[in-house]
Amino acid sequence: MDGGKKKGNSNVVKYNKWGYIFLAPFIIVYSVFQLIPFISTIYYSFFENYRSGLKQIGPNFIALENYKALLANADIWKYTENTFVMWIIGFVPQIVVSLLLASWFSDPSLRIKGQRFFKTVIYLPNLIMAAAFAMLFFTLFADSGPINSMLVQAGILAEPYKFMSNTGSARILVGFMNFLMWFGNTTILLLAGMMGIDTSLYEAAEVDGATSTQIFWRITMPMLRPIFVFVLITSLIGGLQMFDVPQILTNGEGAPDRTTMTLIMYLNKHLFNKNYGMSGALSVILLIVTGILSFAVYRFTTKQESY
Amino acid sequence: MDNRRLKSGVSVTTRRVIAYIVLALVTVLCLFWFYILFINATRSHSDLTRGFTLIPGGNAVANWISLMHSSQPVISGLKNSLIIAISAAVLSTYFSTMTAYAIHAYEFKIKNAMFTFILAVMMIPTQVVALGFINLMGRMKLMDTFIPLIVPAIAAPATFFYMKQYMESTLPMALLEAARIDGSGEFRTFNSIVLPLMKPAIAVQAIFSFVASWNNYFTPALVLTTDKKKTLPILIAQLRSADFLKFDMGQVYMMIAFSIFPVIIVYLILSKNIVGGVSVGAVKG
Numbered sequence: 150m151d152g153g154k155k156k157g158n159s160n161v162v163k164y165n166k167w168g169y170i171f172l173a174p175f176i177i178v179y180s181v182f183q184l185i186p187f188i189s190t191i192y193y194s195f196f197e198n199y200r201s202g203l204k205q206i207g208p209n210f211i212a213l214e215n216y217k218a219l220l221a222n223a224d225i226w227k228y229t230e231n232t233f234v235m236w237i238i239g240f241v242p243q244i245v246v247s248l249l250l251a252s253w254f255s256d257p258s259l260r261i262k263g264q265r266f267f268k269t270v271i272y273l274p275n276l277i278m279a280a281a282f283a284m285l286f287f288t289l290f291a292d293s294g295p296i297n298s299m300l301v302q303a304g305i306l307a308e309p310y311k312f313m314s315n316t317g318s319a320r321i322l323v324g325f326m327n328f329l330m331w332f333g334n335t336t337i338l339l340l341a342g343m344m345g346i347d348t349s350l351y352e353a354a355e356v357d358g359a360t361s362t363q364i365f366w367r368i369t370m371p372m373l374r375p376i377f378v379f380v381l382i383t384s385l386i387g388g389l390q391m392f393d394v395p396q397i398l399t400n401g402e403g404a405p406d407r408t409t410m411t412l413i414m415y416l417n418k419h420l421f422n423k424n425y426g427m428s429g430a431l432s433v434i435l436l437i438v439t440g441i442l443s444f445a446v447y448r449f450t451t452k453q454e455s456y
Numbered sequence: 457m458d459n460r461r462l463k464s465g466v467s468v469t470t471r472r473v474i475a476y477i478v479l480a481l482v483t484v485l486c487l488f489w490f491y492i493l494f495i496n497a498t499r500s501h502s503d504l505t506r507g508f509t510l511i512p513g514g515n516a517v518a519n520w521i522s523l524m525h526s527s528q529p530v531i532s533g534l535k536n537s538l539i540i541a542i543s544a545a546v547l548s549t550y551f552s553t554m555t556a557y558a559i560h561a562y563e564f565k566i567k568n569a570m571f572t573f574i575l576a577v578m579m580i581p582t583q584v585v586a587l588g589f590i591n592l593m594g595r596m597k598l599m600d601t602f603i604p605l606i607v608p609a610i611a612a613p614a615t616f617f618y619m620k621q622y623m624e625s626t627l628p629m630a631l632l633e634a635a636r637i638d639g640s641g642e643f644r645t646f647n648s649i650v651l652p653l654m655k656p657a658i659a660v661q662a663i664f665s666f667v668a669s670w671n672n673y674f675t676p677a678l679v680l681t682t683d684k685k686k687t688l689p690i691l692i693a694q695l696r697s698a699d700f701l702k703f704d705m706g707q708v709y710m711m712i713a714f715s716i717f718p719v720i721i722v723y724l725i726l727s728k729n730i731v732g733g734v735s736v737g738a739v740k741g
Contacts, residue, residue: 167642168562172570175555179611182604183577186588193587246482253475258468261475269727270483272734276723278671280689281715284696285493288708295492295508302507329486337734361471390581393673393689400697413583413674420586420678432584443579 190436194429200422207426215430224415225431231320231403232411235395236388238324243332244380251339252365257348271333279330279393286326287313287398313399316408323395323409330394331387335380342376343369378449386442389435392417493716496709504705519710526707528691529683530714536680537670537687540602544609545666549619549658550651551610556619557650561632571620578613583674590678600681609669615661622657660733663726667719688715 194215198207219225250271254264261267274282289296290312297309312318346369354364370377392413395403401418403410412435419428496504499513523530559571582589593604627650635645651658673689680686686694692715695708723730 164636164642165562165564168558168564168567170642171554171558171562171646174551175558175574175611175616176570178551178607179577181592182589182608183580183585183611186585186592187580189588189591190585193591249478250482253479259472259475261472261479265728265731267479267483268731269724270486272727272731273720273723274486276667276671276719276730278673278689278692278715278719280671280673280692281712282489284692285489285712285716287696288496288705288712289489289492293505295496295504298507329489333486334734337731386579386581390583392583393671396673397693397696416583416586417674417678420590425587425591428587432587435584436580439579439581439584443576446579447575 190429190432192429193425194433196426196429198426199424211426215426216434219427219430219434225412225434227407228403228410228412228415231408232388232391235320235323235327235391235409235411236385238321239327239331240381240384240388243328243335243384246328246332247335247339250336251343252369254336254340255343256361258361268333268337271336273333274329275331275334277330279326280397282326282330283394283397286322290322314405316405319399319405319409323391323398326394326398327388327391331384335384338380339373339376342373346372375449379446382442382446382449386439386446389413389439389442490716490720493709493713497706497713499706499709501704501706504709515706516710519704519706522704522707523710523714526711528695528711529686530688530691530711532684533686533688533691534714536602536685537689540605540676540687541666541669543602543606544669545662547606548609548612548615548665549662552612552615552661553619553651553654553658554646555611555616556623557646559620560623560627561629574613574616578617586675586678589675593679599679600685601679602685604679605669605672605676609665612665615665618661619654619657622654626653626657656729659726660729663722663730664733670719 193208195210195212196208197211197214198209200206250267253259253261254268288294291297292309292311292313296312297306300306301309310318312322350368350372351364354368359367390413391411395409395411396414396417399409401414403414412431416428416431416435419431492508495510495512497519498516499509500515500518503513503515555574559567589604590599593599598604631649632645635649640649671689672687673693676687677690677693680690692712695703695711
């Protein structure tokens with residue numbers, strides 16, 4: 150298509166050293182700022198290396214002891230559960246609303262007007278600084294904040310509800326903010342997938358008298374499966390990285406009683422306390438999990454191309 | 457056109473009405489928070505403690521002035537955020553286009569291996585290599601400088617991938633060969649022919665890089681320690697960790713508004729490109 154297949158052509162060969170030259174900035178910067186840190190993170194995970202008061206312990210090589218200590222401690226499991234629960238709270242409504250909106254936007258018989266306006270609005274929260282958004286929610290949902298005063302004024306609540314002091318409401322707030330920040334993005338991804346479905350399939354189904362519900366479940370969903378899996382797994386990877394929102398909302402404490410503490414908040418704590426061994430081991434575990442999930446994405450997207 | 461057939465009892469009109477009602481609710485759900493933020497940023501502390509109203513107050517200027525004179529270095533925070541985000545956006549788009557061009561336009565030995573490598577590392581989260589990153593920056597004496605927050609933008613796998621996809625659809629090799637015949641050097645061809653052709657993609661990615669860098673909290677919080685060098689997200693976090701109930705709430709809201717509204721305004725101006733850009737990446741991704 151682009152006429153670029155000129156492998157044997159000697160005329161072109163002399164230009165090809167430019168491939169290396171143009172690639173050099175990426176390779177150099179990537180090696181220094183990503184690859185070396187990547188390797189040294191793994192390296193650090195095998196050493197005992199932390200501060201205890203003013204005393205520096207280590208670095209002593211202790212092989213897998215950090216991993217053993219980390220996995221034997223109940224904390225990591227608790228934080229994994231927290232992270233997963235808050236991800237689910239955000240993801241389920243996100244996927245439901247996104248599917249609904251995307252199927253409406255792409256439905257030619259509905260002819261929804263003002264699509265650009267709606268897309269602009271639903272994508273907006275994605276660009277907001279998560280730290281500022283979390284701070285905003287913290288002030289709005291504070292015990293004496295506007296949401297409580299609104300609910301009390303309207304007579305819905307007799308007295309202010311302590312959103313930040315109850316596990317359920319604190320987790321729901323985090324999940325809800327994740328939902329708000331990501332459903333617009335998901336809608337646009339799913340919509341792009343739906344627009345890619347061959348319209349003749351829909352026409353054939355309509356001729357056969359299929360209802361819109363049947364069309365959605367029998368045509369849209371199966372055709373959308375690759376994008377759907379992509380959205381699911383990338384969202385899960387994003388969920389593993391959940392940090393800004395719960396960190397700011399709870400001031401890094403995961404209040405109440407560390408039930409909103411995520412894995413990256415835990416990592417951040419170790420990094421600030423300069424516990425290199427433990428943060429190394431935690432990083433490597435997160436890396437492996439992310440790697441497995443990414444591989445799943447890769448498998449699905451490459452399969453998609455073979456269609 | 458309006459004689460659309462009934463589908464299992466639910467007419468198109470009914471479905472359309474339901475769709476518009478839900479869309480209206482979703483719109484309110486998205487904008488409500490920013491509306492309250494706007495209202496509260498214009499009200500005084502004593503107003504705010506008295507309860508909530510839907511009408512803006514008259515205290516915006518006073519809140520602004522008190523924010524400018526507060527203990528928080530907001531102006532330097534804004535300046536630092538801008539310097540870092542703009543530099544990162546420029547470096548990221550320029551060099552990602554260059555990397556994509558290297559893979560797209562030339563045939564060389566490690567080409568396919570490099571392409572696979574970049575795709576493979578695309579998903580690695582920055583947080584999980586933070587330990588090694590912070591240590592290395594410490595050894596290179598780069599802690600508490602902007603360099604660790606700007607220079608890594610040169611190697612941005614996701615931006616590279618977008619540029620590569622865009623290039624495949626817009627950059628004919630014949631054009632580059634014509635440039636060669638006209639005696640244009642490879643570097644000049646890249647700067648004066650490839651870059652202008654890539655402008656739409658560069659614009660989209662520049663916005664995304666800018667926003668990502670502007671909103672970034674994790675890495676800057678680990679790197680920057682001097683008050684005067686801190687970026688806005690770090691200042692927000694400091695505001696949260698201070699005993700903030702003693703603060704002037706009008707000023708607190710003004711500070712949040714100060715970090716959020718600039719991005720909203722830029723977004724509204726450029727929304728067409730941004731929303732389009734998301735789905736272009738999606739189809740290919």
